[in-house]
Amino acid sequence: MRQSHLYTKTRKEAPKDEASKNAILLTRAGFIHKEMAGAYTFLPLGLRVLRKIEDIVRRHMDTVGTEILMTTLSPEENWKNTNRLDTVDVLMRTGPANEVSKQKSSNSYIINPTHEDMITPIAKEYIQSYKDLPAAFYQIQTKFRNEARAKSGLLRGREFRMKDLYSFHKDQDDLMRYYEAMKPVYMNIYRDIGIADDTFITVASGGDFTPNFSHEFQTLVDVGEDTIYLDRANRIAYNKEVVNDETAQKLGVDFSTMEQVSACEVGNIFPLDTKYTEVLDYTYSDHDGLKKYPYMGCYGIGPSRVMGVIVEKFADEKGLVWPAAVAPFSVHLISLAKEKDSEAGKLAEELYAKLTESHVEVLFDDRDESAGAKFADSDLIGIPMRVVVSEKSIEKGGVEIKERTSDTSEIVTVEQLLKTYTPNCE
């Protein structure tokens, strides 16, 4: 993509209405645009990163479930049926008709914060036999929660992206087998994204969901909202909310030997058991002909929050630093040619064409800006590899390459560059 077609601009100054590192840098670099507290538009660069993250999540979820897309709106009835209409205090709903809306209808609809209340009736309609179990559905979409205090940029929004998967099982054993199998699947996602080293499976309270423990995936980061007790050697952690004598005894662990660290929750899994299937009177016919309640689990990951966590973890004083797997582009090609039809100008165009043809994701800075401005923007945007084409680089024998995280650059020939990025060609 040509940088002139991004339409966004970088800024030198931090926005005055943001304080968190992720929001400041993503705004300065033109990845996101704030609409209100906790709600951001994803601009071209930001959307590319979000998609990369969601594609990784999708690839792994496809191995354990089937993708669907549920509605953003739901009737209040679904929430009445699960007795959650008055108990979930983050529920958002559309208003009745008013001066702005000329419609006569006084209906209001729930704007879904999560989808247990939606998926369970769907499963009830289609999954009625033990032969259909287990079953697992997932989706990636925007969720809405009326957070009392949205904060920290992408880390806690009123509107945010979420992957939610729901599984149904014939009994608790099958649920727990699936539940346990989900842990390595999640860790593989964090590995592919590039944050696995600092991400720990964390024992947490199941909240109102379950009398059992649930598990969170917590990534170490200073601005994290959670405090976890970390057993680094065994790569397991305990959310502070469950750290007490009772838990210590129950799990046979000694919290006093663990380090306390700040972390951000990048995923969670809950064994729901029959909480929702019972209240919705959802049964299946078992082998023995008896009607039984399916056991449920739910499993979440917030791609937009993960994006914020990545920024918090890797950004440096010059700007964003993206792990290769989620970077908006692989290569930032910068032309310092004085004239478009100069030798350097032509070479830059040629490289852009060849790399793009070979499906290398290239952001081509074809703007008429000074070298300093282009370098500063490149550092701010944080693409893993910078390739500079100029009269000077040609004089030295080719193009200059520099990794975003490196302080030094080197000159490689055009052939070497193409060989690196298009190994299949020639």
Place this chain on the structure above:
RNA sequence: CGGAGUGUGGUGUAACGGCUAACAUGCUUGGUUUGGGACCAAGUGACUCUGGGUUCGAAUCCCAGCACUCCGACCA
């Protein structure tokens, strides 16, 4: 939801209760420049968040509301 703070051109800031609301940046035009956010010149752009009040006079003081930020509570 409790507490604290902040609202001024697109962006970031300044302005004692008193002159035509200033500076930087951005944007436009012309010229010069070209390896770490270049320079010169001329332009463009703000009912100072909203509504009340105090005052001869309010961006500035007071009240209310709204928005945003931070701390806490909350976080299926």
